[in-house]
Amino acid sequence: xxxxxxxxxxxxxxxxxxxxxxxxxxxxxxxxxxxxxxxxxxxxxxxxxxxxxxxxxxxxxxxxxxxxxxxxxxxxxxxxxxxxxxxxxxxxxxxxxxxxxxxxxxxxxxxxxxxxxxxxxxxxxxxxxxxxxxxxxxxxx
Amino acid sequence: xxxxxxxxxxxxxxxxxxxxxxxxxxxxxxxxxxxxxxxxxxxxxxxxxxxxxxxxxxxxxxxxxxxxxxxxxxxxxxxxxxxxxxxxxxxxxxxxxxxxxxxxxxxxxxxxxxxxxxxxxxxxxxxxxxxxxxxxxxxxxxxxxxxxxxxxxxxxxxxxxxxxxxxxxxxxxxxxxxxxxxxxxxxxxxxxxxxxxxxxxxxxxxxxxxxxxxxxxxxxxxxxxxxxxxxxxxxxxxxxxxxxxxxxxxxxxxxxxxxxxxxxxxxxxxxxxxxxxxxxxxxxxxxxxxxxxxxxxxxxxxxxxxxxxxxxxxxxxxxxxxxxxxxxxxxxxxxxxxxxxxxxxxxxxxxxxxxxxxxxxxxxxxxxxxxxxxxxxxxxxxxxxxxxxxxxxxxxxxxxxxxxxxxxxxxxxxxxxxxxxxxxxxxxxxxxxxxxxxxxxxxxxxxxxxxxxxxxxxxxxxxxxxxxxxxxxxxxxxxxxxxxxxxxxxxxxxxxxxxxxxxxxxxxxxxxxxxxxxxxxxxxxxxxxxxxxxxxxxxxxxxxxxxxxxxxxxxxxxxxxxxxxxxxxxxxxxxxxxxxxxxxxxxxxxxxxxxxxxxxxxxxxxxxxxxxxxxxxxxxxxxxxxxxxxxxxxxxxxxxxxxxxxxxxxxxxxxxxxxxxxxxxxxxxxxxxxxxxxxxxxxxxxxxxxxxxxxxxxxxxxxxxxxxxxxxxxxxxxxxxxxxxxxxxxxxxxxxxxxxxxxxxxxxxxxxxxxxxxxxxxxxxxxxxxxxxxxxxx
Numbered sequence: 001x002x003x004x005x006x007x008x009x010x011x012x013x014x015x016x017x018x019x020x021x022x023x024x025x026x027x028x029x030x031x032x033x034x035x036x037x038x039x040x041x042x043x044x045x046x047x048x049x050x051x052x053x054x055x056x057x058x059x060x061x062x063x064x065x066x067x068x069x070x071x072x073x074x075x076x077x078x079x080x081x082x083x084x085x086x087x088x089x090x091x092x093x094x095x096x097x098x099x100x101x102x103x104x105x106x107x108x109x110x111x112x113x114x115x116x117x118x119x120x121x122x123x124x125x126x127x128x129x130x131x132x133x134x135x136x137x138x139x140x141x
Numbered sequence: 142x143x144x145x146x147x148x149x150x151x152x153x154x155x156x157x158x159x160x161x162x163x164x165x166x167x168x169x170x171x172x173x174x175x176x177x178x179x180x181x182x183x184x185x186x187x188x189x190x191x192x193x194x195x196x197x198x199x200x201x202x203x204x205x206x207x208x209x210x211x212x213x214x215x216x217x218x219x220x221x222x223x224x225x226x227x228x229x230x231x232x233x234x235x236x237x238x239x240x241x242x243x244x245x246x247x248x249x250x251x252x253x254x255x256x257x258x259x260x261x262x263x264x265x266x267x268x269x270x271x272x273x274x275x276x277x278x279x280x281x282x283x284x285x286x287x288x289x290x291x292x293x294x295x296x297x298x299x300x301x302x303x304x305x306x307x308x309x310x311x312x313x314x315x316x317x318x319x320x321x322x323x324x325x326x327x328x329x330x331x332x333x334x335x336x337x338x339x340x341x342x343x344x345x346x347x348x349x350x351x352x353x354x355x356x357x358x359x360x361x362x363x364x365x366x367x368x369x370x371x372x373x374x375x376x377x378x379x380x381x382x383x384x385x386x387x388x389x390x391x392x393x394x395x396x397x398x399x400x401x402x403x404x405x406x407x408x409x410x411x412x413x414x415x416x417x418x419x420x421x422x423x424x425x426x427x428x429x430x431x432x433x434x435x436x437x438x439x440x441x442x443x444x445x446x447x448x449x450x451x452x453x454x455x456x457x458x459x460x461x462x463x464x465x466x467x468x469x470x471x472x473x474x475x476x477x478x479x480x481x482x483x484x485x486x487x488x489x490x491x492x493x494x495x496x497x498x499x500x501x502x503x504x505x506x507x508x509x510x511x512x513x514x515x516x517x518x519x520x521x522x523x524x525x526x527x528x529x530x531x532x533x534x535x536x537x538x539x540x541x542x543x544x545x546x547x548x549x550x551x552x553x554x555x556x557x558x559x560x561x562x563x564x565x566x567x568x569x570x571x572x573x574x575x576x577x578x579x580x581x582x583x584x585x586x587x588x589x590x591x592x593x594x595x596x597x598x599x600x601x602x603x604x605x606x607x608x609x610x611x612x613x614x615x616x617x618x619x620x621x622x623x624x625x626x627x628x629x630x631x632x633x634x635x636x637x638x639x640x641x642x643x644x645x646x647x648x649x650x651x652x653x654x655x656x657x658x659x660x661x662x663x664x665x666x667x668x669x670x671x672x673x674x675x676x677x678x679x680x681x682x683x684x685x686x687x688x689x690x691x692x693x694x695x696x697x698x699x700x701x702x703x704x705x706x707x708x709x710x711x712x713x714x715x716x717x718x719x720x721x722x723x724x725x726x727x728x729x730x731x732x733x734x735x736x737x738x739x740x741x742x743x744x745x746x747x748x749x750x751x752x753x754x755x756x757x758x759x760x761x762x763x764x765x766x767x768x769x770x771x772x773x774x775x776x777x778x779x780x781x782x783x784x785x786x787x788x789x790x791x792x793x794x795x796x797x798x799x800x801x802x803x804x805x806x807x808x809x810x811x812x813x814x815x816x817x818x819x820x821x822x823x824x825x826x827x828x829x830x831x832x833x834x835x836x837x838x839x840x841x842x843x844x845x846x847x848x849x850x851x852x853x854x855x856x857x858x859x860x861x862x863x864x865x866x867x868x869x870x871x872x873x874x875x876x877x878x879x880x881x882x883x884x885x886x887x888x889x890x891x892x893x894x895x896x897x898x899x900x901x902x903x904x905x906x907x908x909x910x911x912x913x914x915x916x917x918x919x
Contacts, residue, residue: 027799031878031881031885032875032876032877032878032881032882033876033877033878034877034878035795035796035799035878036796036799036878036881037796037878037880037881037884037885038885039800039884040796040799040800040803043800043803043804043807044803046807047803047806050810070903070904070907073899073900073903073904074900076896076900077896077897077900080892080893080896081893084889084890084893094890095889095890095893097874097885097886097889098875099874099875099876111875113874113875113876113886115874115875115876115882115885115886115889118885118886118889118892118893119881119885121896122885122892122896125896125899125900126896126899128900128903129896129899129900129902129903130807132903132904132906132907133811133902133903133906133907134807134810134811134814136906136907136910136911137811137814137815137906137910138814140910
């Protein structure tokens with residue numbers, strides 16, 4: 001069987017994948033005040049994973065990231081629904097969001113919003129969905 | 142009074158438990174006491190001083206639908222017929238039906254029918270009446286199809302169902318009209334408000350609908366065709382339903398509503414014509430038949446026509462005669478059906494050509510048949526009730542008032558002649574029935590069984606009925622003032638006193654008509670074999686059955702053709718139909734309401750770069766249509782997608798641009814993955830017509846959407862709410878990215894369900910791929 005020597009791809013991938021992952025995390029956190037958010041962040045993370053998959057193949061990927069992507073989908077949905085249900089604890093209607101400013105020792109004054117948690121749910125779901133779809137189609141024989 | 146209606150239904154619920162023991166005791170023995178008790182209950186109301194009784198039980202008071210039971214003379218006559226003949230029929234069926242039959246089913250249906258029939262005649266509420274009316278149709282359907290393994294039974298059951306339900310529904314329409322006109326659901330209140338109904342413009346419609354219901358149920362021409370086919374039912378059913386009770390429900394309806402419509406001339410014209418026509422046609426057709434029950438079926442049709450005609454006349458004498466004949470017909474026709482069933486039971490055939498000379502073998506049956514048929518024929522003997530009512534019929538037909546219009550004057554002139562004509566044929570088939578079966582040469586070798594006299598139990602019920610024939614014949618005044626007069630009063634609305642005499646003298650026109658019937662009838666009977674050619678040839682293909690069969694067949698083929706013409710199974714066709722329908726409806730609505738507007742005032746200037754991007758997208762869109770390589774098509778679609786991302790950038794939507802870029806990349810990659818497994822697109826060789834249609838539909842649809850877009854932009858009815866989002870995004874949502882704040886905070890619910898959709902899609906794709914069955918490949 002023809003085995004390609006894709007040394008360059010693999011080397012660059014190991015570099016770029018981390019940049020992509022970092023950028024996706026940035027997109028997720030920046031979403032509230034700049035362009036970005038959970039949806040794009042999730043897609044970007046999947047892009048990083050797909051890149052790794054294309055460069056190294058499924059066996060290496062599974063060893064390197066032993067994740068069950070299908071379980072990430074309900075996890076994300078659970079987080080998103082959980083933030084909605086959480087507002088009941090404070091006698092608020094479903095999916096009420098709030099925010100406040102806190103002082104942290106190292107980071108200084110920061111804004112924390114419950115909407116971020118919701119965005120995290122979106123992020124996880126989109127990530128899980130994309131990878132599940134691509135991997136199941138790609139592995140299909 | 143409600144118990145008389147409900148008890149049969151209640152008992153019917155227990156029949157299945159009783160019929161388990163049918164091998165020891167016949168189920169009918171338990172059932173027999175139900176109609177008997179009801180009969181005895183109603184018997185107490187007979188008397189000269191009878192006054193209507195009214196009971197009310199709430200059912201749906203908010204709609205005015207209640208069990209209003211109103212017992213007047215007419216209801217009493219029918220209730221006694223139903224329960225009395227019901228008892229006799231149950232008695233007869235005990236000996237007629239073998240214990241190996243499905244007796245539980247039979248008696249459940251029969252009791253259901255009895256209950257429904259009592260409900261019809263006692264109910265004063267039109268909607269309750271309709272409910273019971275349909276229940277008789279259903280139980281009659283079940284009884285006709287009792288021997289469901291026979292093809293003809295199923296055909297007859299279906300036919301009667303189709304016709305009577307058709308009439309029932311139209312009657313329902315008439316009831317709704319009447320209750321809307323008068324604002325009440327009570328029949329008595331409608332009669333009291335007859336003048337309101339008469340003035341209403343909807344009155345002819347209501348009359349037509351109600352008469353349609355009555356004519357289909359009572360087997361009037363041309364709806365009579367279901368009755369001969371209903372003869373496939375067991376004989377007790379034929380005797381009960383199709384001679385004495387159910388077919389008289391239509392007569393009851395006409396009689397019940399005749400006080401409402403009696404001032405309307407068309408009521409007289411329609412009902413009289415239908416009745417007389419049915420009388421002549423039914424009696425003529427009966428002469429042609431060779432099956433005993435078919436003769437009786439057509440005889441029933443003609444007798445019902447005669448009663449219907451008398452109800453149409455609407456004079457005091459005619460209504461009295463109609464009520465009298467309802468009773469008389471029930472007695473002799475019930476007994477004749479039982480006789481026919483006995484002959485069938487003992488010889489194994491009902492074909493009159495194989496029968497003959499049974500009088501010496503079955504003397505009692507022959508005697509009963511003799512009384513029954515002579516009464517049916519109206520032979521002037523002083524102990525046959527049929528003669529009295531027939532003479533009253535002739536009498537009332539010549540005493541009709543001259544009508545106002547030419548048509549009704551003509552009818553008044555011609556009705557007596559038609560009445561005599563129909564009665565002549567009645568005489569002929571009556572004589573044929575009795576002499577063809579019981580006298581003449583014996584043909585024992587043709588019979589499947591060796592005939593002998595029926596068991597005594599089988600003869601009791603027809604015996605009692607014949608006793609009734611003779612008793613009423615001997616002393617008609619016994620039931621006149623106490624019973625028949627009350628019924629006639631309920632229909633006519635005023636006091637009715639009529640003496641029934643046997644002897645009116647030679648000069649009486651009615652008596653001369655009777656003599657003419659007997660004379661001509663006797664000649665025709667003796668020379669019957671010479672005319673048989675004409676009898677067989679005349680109606681031939683003109684039968685209404687042919688029309689019914691043709692109608693049913695065409696209905697089937699047309700509806701399947703229509704369905705097949707558009708349910709082609711081709712998705713492309715459905716798509717074209719859906720798009721065209723949307724196009725037609727939307728464009729029509731837009732044009733009618735003046736929705737298309739053009740306003741180019743507040744447009745932004747077009748920059749070069751926008752123009753360039755749009756041109757690229759357009760080129761890509763056109764390119765996808767004409768490419769034949771699937772990879773090329775995917776890539777070109779991707780080009781359009783990236784162009785749109787660029788547009789988002791230009792229109793300052795960074796979030797959308799980011800997402801669009803990522804999604805477009807992912808979907809192009811997915812397309813490539815999928816299409817990797819698929820064969821190349823084939824060169825499509827469609828006919829020019831299909832291509833043209835597709836082009837027209839798609840161009841039309843695109844134009845419509847464009848126009849709607851322009852119109853939506855041109856009309857500025859309400860201000861936008863985006864200002865609110867812009868103002869409060871930071872203060873309430875704590876974020877500068879308004880799009881994201883809207884997505885996760887202000888309208889987080891949408892996002893929640895969108896990601897749920899994504900999750901479901903992922904699971905679905907995973908399931909489709911991983912868990913597909915490989916059975917097809919093996």
